[in-house]
Amino acid sequence: MNAQTTTLPLEIAPERAEQARAVDALIERAFGPGRYAKVSERVREGNRQRLDLSFTAVAAGEVVGAVRLWPVRIGAARGLFLGPIAVEGAWRKHGIGGDLVERALAAGGAAGEPFVLLVGDLPLFGPHGFEIVPRGRVILPGPVDPRRVLWRALRPGGLDGVAGQAHVPGDG
């Protein structure tokens, strides 16, 4: 996306289990206590992160960026939920956030996943193909600004007929 990234000594790769604490700490710093959308937390609670589709950006051995993906169901349709995404303050505005999103989308598509849902800012995710979910088409487990409920297909027709309650797979 952003040509500057290629000049940074940075490696983007799937999240490894041993990076979990560093990623958690980065997320905590980036969002501050209680700043993530509570509703997103509910989609993650009791869920199993897709480590293979989650990515970290590492510079000089330190995790400076991360994006996490989770399985989700909307009605009967299985797909992915993206979030959180965070980049260390000093490393922002170099395209790392965008590159993390693109890596996750590419990996999700390659894994045959049909769509990605998230709660986030359209100016940030719109350039990566996300659109506002039509009002009422997805019911999240809590109150949320409908302009921040975004999704995109990972393949043609990936969102066809997708509608209903968003929940953790296996949740009924």
Ligand SMILES: CC(C)(COP(=O)(O)OP(=O)(O)OC[C@H]1O[C@@H](n2cnc3c(N)ncnc32)[C@H](O)[C@@H]1OP(=O)(O)O)[C@@H](O)C(=O)NCCC(=O)NCCS
């Ligand atoms: C959001 C975040 C991950 C972006 O990381 P980054 O490495 O700076 O991302 P990029 O360099 O790829 O920049 C993405 C673009 O989105 C913009 N942007 C970043 N956050 C934005 C936001 N919340 N709303 C609107 N635009 C935003 C950036 O200004 C940049 O625009 P530009 O390309 O015109 O300069 C980082 O700012 C961060 O960790 N923020 C705190 C946590 C957070 O808010 N996460 C997202 C929740 S929706």
